[in-house]
Amino acid sequence: MEKDFCSLSPSFLCFLLPLLLINSGTAQVPGFVSINCGGEESFTDELGLEWVPDKQFSFGETINISVANETRTQYKTLRHFPVDNRKYCYTLNVTTRTRYLVRATFLYGDFDNSNVYPNFDLSLGSTFWSTIAISDGSTIERRELIFLASDSTVGVCLSNATTGKPFISTLELRQFNGSMYYTDFEEQFYLGVSARINFGAVSVDPVRYPDDPYDRIWESDSLKKANFLVDVAFGTKKVSTPQPIDVNRDERPPQKVMQTAVVGTNGSLTYRLNLNGFPGSGWAYSYFAEIEDLAPNETRKFRLILPGASDISDAVVNIMENAQGKYRLYEPGFRNLSLPFVLAFKFGKTSDSSNGPLLNAMEINKYIRKIDSSLDAAVIAGALSSYLPATWAQEGGDPCLPVPWSWVRCNSEPAPRITAIILSSKNMTGSIPLAFTKLTGLIELWLDGNSLTGPIPDFSSCVDLKFIHLENNQLTDELPLSLLKLPNLKELYLQYNILSGNVPSDLIRSFIFNFTGNPNIRIQNNGSHTKIIVGVSVGAACLLIVAIALCIYISKRRSSHANQGEINYSTQAQRLASTFKDPPAEAAHCFLLSEIEEATKKFEKKIGSGGFGVVYYGKLKDEREIAVKVLINDSYQGKREFSNEVILLSRIHHRNLVQFLGYCQEDGRNMLVYEFMHNGTLKEHLYFGPLSSGRSINWIKRLEIAEDAARGIEYLHTGCTPAIIHRDLKSSNILLDKNMMAKVSDFGLSKTAVDGVSHVSSIVRGTVGYLDPEYYISQQLTDKSDVYSFGVMLLELISGREPISNVSFGVNCRNIVQWAKLHIESGDIQGIIDPNLRDEYDIQSMWKIAEKALMCVQPHGHMRPSISEVLKEIQDAILIERAALVSREGLSDNLSRISGHSSLNIGHHDLVGAELDISIDESVSQPSAR
Numbered sequence: 001m002e003k004d005f006c007s008l009s010p011s012f013l014c015f016l017l018p019l020l021l022i023n024s025g026t027a028q029v030p031g032f033v034s035i036n037c038g039g040e041e042s043f044t045d046e047l048g049l050e051w052v053p054d055k056q057f058s059f060g061e062t063i064n065i066s067v068a069n070e071t072r073t074q075y076k077t078l079r080h081f082p083v084d085n086r087k088y089c090y091t092l093n094v095t096t097r098t099r100y101l102v103r104a105t106f107l108y109g110d111f112d113n114s115n116v117y118p119n120f121d122l123s124l125g126s127t128f129w130s131t132i133a134i135s136d137g138s139t140i141e142r143r144e145l146i147f148l149a150s151d152s153t154v155g156v157c158l159s160n161a162t163t164g165k166p167f168i169s170t171l172e173l174r175q176f177n178g179s180m181y182y183t184d185f186e187e188q189f190y191l192g193v194s195a196r197i198n199f200g201a202v203s204v205d206p207v208r209y210p211d212d213p214y215d216r217i218w219e220s221d222s223l224k225k226a227n228f229l230v231d232v233a234f235g236t237k238k239v240s241t242p243q244p245i246d247v248n249r250d251e252r253p254p255q256k257v258m259q260t261a262v263v264g265t266n267g268s269l270t271y272r273l274n275l276n277g278f279p280g281s282g283w284a285y286s287y288f289a290e291i292e293d294l295a296p297n298e299t300r301k302f303r304l305i306l307p308g309a310s311d312i313s314d315a316v317v318n319i320m321e322n323a324q325g326k327y328r329l330y331e332p333g334f335r336n337l338s339l340p341f342v343l344a345f346k347f348g349k350t351s352d353s354s355n356g357p358l359l360n361a362m363e364i365n366k367y368i369r370k371i372d373s374s375l376d377a378a379v380i381a382g383a384l385s386s387y388l389p390a391t392w393a394q395e396g397g398d399p400c401l402p403v404p405w406s407w408v409r410c411n412s413e414p415a416p417r418i419t420a421i422i423l424s425s426k427n428m429t430g431s432i433p434l435a436f437t438k439l440t441g442l443i444e445l446w447l448d449g450n451s452l453t454g455p456i457p458d459f460s461s462c463v464d465l466k467f468i469h470l471e472n473n474q475l476t477d478e479l480p481l482s483l484l485k486l487p488n489l490k491e492l493y494l495q496y497n498i499l500s501g502n503v504p505s506d507l508i509r510s511f512i513f514n515f516t517g518n519p520n521i522r523i524q525n526n527g528s529h530t531k532i533i534v535g536v537s538v539g540a541a542c543l544l545i546v547a548i549a550l551c552i553y554i555s556k557r558r559s560s561h562a563n564q565g566e567i568n569y570s571t572q573a574q575r576l577a578s579t580f581k582d583p584p585a586e587a588a589h590c591f592l593l594s595e596i597e598e599a600t601k602k603f604e605k606k607i608g609s610g611g612f613g614v615v616y617y618g619k620l621k622d623e624r625e626i627a628v629k630v631l632i633n634d635s636y637q638g639k640r641e642f643s644n645e646v647i648l649l650s651r652i653h654h655r656n657l658v659q660f661l662g663y664c665q666e667d668g669r670n671m672l673v674y675e676f677m678h679n680g681t682l683k684e685h686l687y688f689g690p691l692s693s694g695r696s697i698n699w700i701k702r703l704e705i706a707e708d709a710a711r712g713i714e715y716l717h718t719g720c721t722p723a724i725i726h727r728d729l730k731s732s733n734i735l736l737d738k739n740m741m742a743k744v745s746d747f748g749l750s751k752t753a754v755d756g757v758s759h760v761s762s763i764v765r766g767t768v769g770y771l772d773p774e775y776y777i778s779q780q781l782t783d784k785s786d787v788y789s790f791g792v793m794l795l796e797l798i799s800g801r802e803p804i805s806n807v808s809f810g811v812n813c814r815n816i817v818q819w820a821k822l823h824i825e826s827g828d829i830q831g832i833i834d835p836n837l838r839d840e841y842d843i844q845s846m847w848k849i850a851e852k853a854l855m856c857v858q859p860h861g862h863m864r865p866s867i868s869e870v871l872k873e874i875q876d877a878i879l880i881e882r883a884a885l886v887s888r889e890g891l892s893d894n895l896s897r898i899s900g901h902s903s904l905n906i907g908h909h910d911l912v913g914a915e916l917d918i919s920i921d922e923s924v925s926q927p928s929a930r
C-alpha cells in the first residue's frame, strides 16, 4: 500500500501541503494541553506552546483584562463564574496510569471592579487541592499538582466562593515520562508543588519549556518575593558551567538548571523559605552535579542539617562519588518527610572536606491525601455520555464532591451516595438511563417533563426510593409492578405517558399514585380495602378525599422535613434557586441586624470589651459560633471608613489570625463578626488560671502560643501588601481556639503601612505597658513597634506577670520591662520565672526566649529584631524544650511529636496518621538516590 513520495501525484501534494502547514502551525507538544480560559482563538506563545481557547466550555462568562506589564496573550482574558453553591469543572483527557503535572493560574486584574478580592477553592476531582485567595490585582497565583491518572479524564473544579467571583486564567496539563515522580504513596496521595528552585540562576526569570521538556517552572533563586529564600549564608557564591550535564535519570531536571549552582565558600549554605501548604508531609529532593573544577587535593563533602532532625545529618554527600563523575546528576532526597511552614535548612561541609557545599536545585512537594470519589461516580459517569451536548451532563468532576452537581443531591457519608436526581424538563430523549437503577442510595427521582421513551426499567434495587416523578414523558410498555412494591415509596407520578398494565389495588397502599392520562392503566379492584387511587375513572368525591389527604400530607412533610428543605412541588428552577445562597454583593458577608440579634439572643452574653467596644457571644442558624464586636459609635467617622476596614479585614487570611466572617451596619451601629474562640484570651490563662482545671499552661504550650502569635504577626508584616502594623498587641488580643492554637485578634483596626516608607504617622494608639516608647515619643509607627509589644508578651509568658502593676515589681519599678531587664542582665533569670511553671522547663530554652525578649524591647526600633527572627528563635526554643521534655519525663518520642503542631520530624509517623493503613518502609526516611 505504501507509495514512494516521488510517485505521489502533484494534485495529491497540493492537497497534502496545506494540511502539513496547518499541522505544524498548531503543533502541540505531545502530552501538553494549554487552555487559555476566556480566550477566543488558538495561538502559539513565545515559548512555542500551543494555547487553545475554552470556547466550547458551557459555564461562566469570559472577560478581557489588562494588567500593566503583562503582555502574554493568555493573561488578557479569563473566565469567571457566578457566586453560588455550585462547582465549575474543566474536564481534561488523560492517559490512565500516566503521571501528569496540572497547573492552574489566576490573574485577577480587577475584572469585576469589586471592592473585595476573590477567595474560592480549587479541587482535582473529588479532592480539595487548594484555596485561592487573591490579594492583589496584578500578581499571578499559581497552583501545581502532580498526579497519577487513574481514569481517562480528570476534572479541575472551582467551588466554594467565600468572597468575590471565582475565576481562572489558564489551565495546563504536562505529561511526564516513565517513572518520574513515582512515589510509593501515589495511589493515596497527590503531590502539591510547593517549591522548585534553580540555585545560582543567571537571571530572575524562571527556567521552563523548552529548556525543561516537561515545562516545569524552576524559580530563580534571585527572585525577590516575601519569605522566599532569606537568611542566605555569608560567602554564598554563584557558579555556572557551559558544559553539558548528564541529567537523563530520575526526575530529569533540565540541563540549564543543573548548569548553575551556589557554593558555600565559607563552608555552609543556609536558606529559609516559607512552604505553601505546609506543615505537612512532603517529598523533598535536592539536585546536585559537580560543575566546579576541583584540584586533585580538593574534596567537597557536606551534610544536610535541618533543625531538630539530627538523624538526617548522618548522610554525607560527595557529589563526585555519588554521581560517579563530574557533570552528572545526583539526586538524593526524602520521599516522606514532615516539614514545617517555615523551612530553615543548611548544607554544611564536613570537617575533612576542603571545599564548601554546592547546590544546583531543589524541589519540595506536599502530599495531598486523595479523597475517595463518591460511590456512584463511575455508575453515573457512564450514563452521561449519551446526553453530552446538554450542559447538565457536562458539569464534570465528581457527582458529589466537593459539592454535588446542580441536579444531584448526595448524602454526607464519607463516601457519599447520590440520593436525588433532579432532571425535570431537561429535554432528555431516549430511554431512562439504566445506570439510574444502580444508584442504590436514591430517594428521589425527578425525570418529569422530558421526552423519555421506552419502558420503565427495574428500580427494585433502589429500596430507599420515596419520590418518583416520571410524568409528562412518552414512556411505554407495562408498568413494572416492582415499582409499586418499593417499601418506602411515597409518591409515584406517571401522568401523561403511554403506559399500560393492570395494577392490583392492594399494591397501592400508602403512597400517592397519579396515572392520569395513561388510558391503558387499569386498577384491578381485588377486594375490601379502599385505597387512594387517582386515575381517569375516579369520581369527584374521591378527588376531594385525595385533596384533603394531600394537604395534610404536605403540611406534615413540610414540618418534618424542614431541614431537607428542597422537597417541594415547585418547578425545577425554584427548587434549585432555594438551595443557592444570595450572591454576596461584596465579599465580606453582610449580616442583617435581625440575624445578629437572633444569634446573640439580643446581645445577651458579653464576652469581652475594650477600647473599640463590646464583644458578644452568638450562634448562627448553621450552628457556627461567633463573636460579635459592637464598635463604639465614634470609632469611625463615616460609613466609608468602616467599609474600608471591612474590605481590608476580608482580605486577610491566616491560620494564626482570628477569622473575620462579616459585618453588620444597621441602625447606625457598626459590628464586626468573627469566629468564636473557645479558650478565651492568653491573658486569662496567664493571670486568672485556666478556665476550668487549676493548672497553669506549661512552658512548651506557652512557647507554642508565642510561635502561633508570631506567625500571625509575621503574616501581617510580610505576607500582606501593604504590610499591616497591628499597633495594639497584648496578651488580651491573643485568643486561643478549641485546640489551644493561638490566633491574633483585633488586627483589622490597624493601619496599613505605606509601601516604600518605613513609618506611618498617626495618632498614637495602643495599650499602656505594651506601647513602644519610641513610637510614643516620635509618633512614627513601624513594624518594630509591634515587635516591642511582642517582647513584652514574651516577658509575660516567662514571668506570668502583667506588664504594669503596683505590686509585682517592687518599690521603684512599676513596669515589667525594667524589672526583667535588671534580672536578666545580672544573670538572675530564675528571679523572673513564673513560679507556676515549677521546674518543668529547660533553662536553655528559657534563656533563649528571655534574651530575645530583651532585644525586642530595646529602646530603638532599629535595634530590635524583625518578627521573623523572633519566630525563628521561638522555634529553636521549642525544639530544645521538646528534646528536654523527652529526657525529663521519659516520654516516648512520639508523644513529644504530638505536642508540636509544627515540628519538623522525619519518618513514617507523619504521613501515615492513625487513619491510614498503608505501611511505609523505614528505608524511605533515609536519603535515597534512585
Ligand SMILES: *[C@@H]1O[C@H](CO)[C@@H](O)[C@H](O)[C@H]1NC(C)=O
Pocket: 068, 069
Ligand atoms: C512596568 O515596567 C516598567 C519598566 O520595566 C517599570 O518601570 C514599571 O514599574 C512596571 N510597572 C509595574 C506596575 O510593574
Ligand SMILES: *[C@@H]1O[C@H](CO)[C@@H](O)[C@H](O)[C@H]1NC(C)=O
Pocket: 093
Ligand atoms: C476527550 O476525549 C473524548 C473521547 O475520547 C473526545 O470526544 C473529546 O473530544 C476529547 N476532548 C478533548 C478536549 O480533546
Ligand SMILES: *[C@@H]1O[C@H](CO)[C@@H](O)[C@H](O)[C@H]1NC(C)=O
Pocket: 121, 131, 160, 162, 402, 403
Ligand atoms: C468553604 O470555605 C470555607 C472557608 O474558606 C470553609 O470554612 C468551608 O468549609 C468551605 N466549604 C466547603 C463546602 O468546602
Ligand SMILES: *[C@@H]1O[C@H](CO)[C@@H](O)[C@H](O)[C@H]1NC(C)=O
Pocket: 295, 297, 298, 354
Ligand atoms: C592543593 O594544592 C595546591 C598546590 O598544589 C595548594 O596551593 C593548595 O593549598 C592545596 N589545597 C588544599 C586544600 O590542600
Ligand SMILES: *[C@@H]1O[C@H](CO)[C@@H](O)[C@H](O)[C@H]1NC(C)=O
Pocket: 425, 426, 427
Ligand atoms: C429543549 O429543546 C428545545 C428545542 O430543541 C429548546 O427550544 C429548549 O430551549 C430546550 N430546553 C432546554 C431546557 O434545554
Ligand SMILES: *[C@@H]1O[C@H](CO)[C@@H](O)[C@H](O)[C@H]1NC(C)=O
Pocket: 495, 514, 515, 516, 534, 546, 547, 550
Ligand atoms: C394527578 O395529575 C393530574 C395531571 O398532572 C392533576 O391534574 C391532578 O390534580 C393530579 N392529582 C393529584 C391528586 O395530585
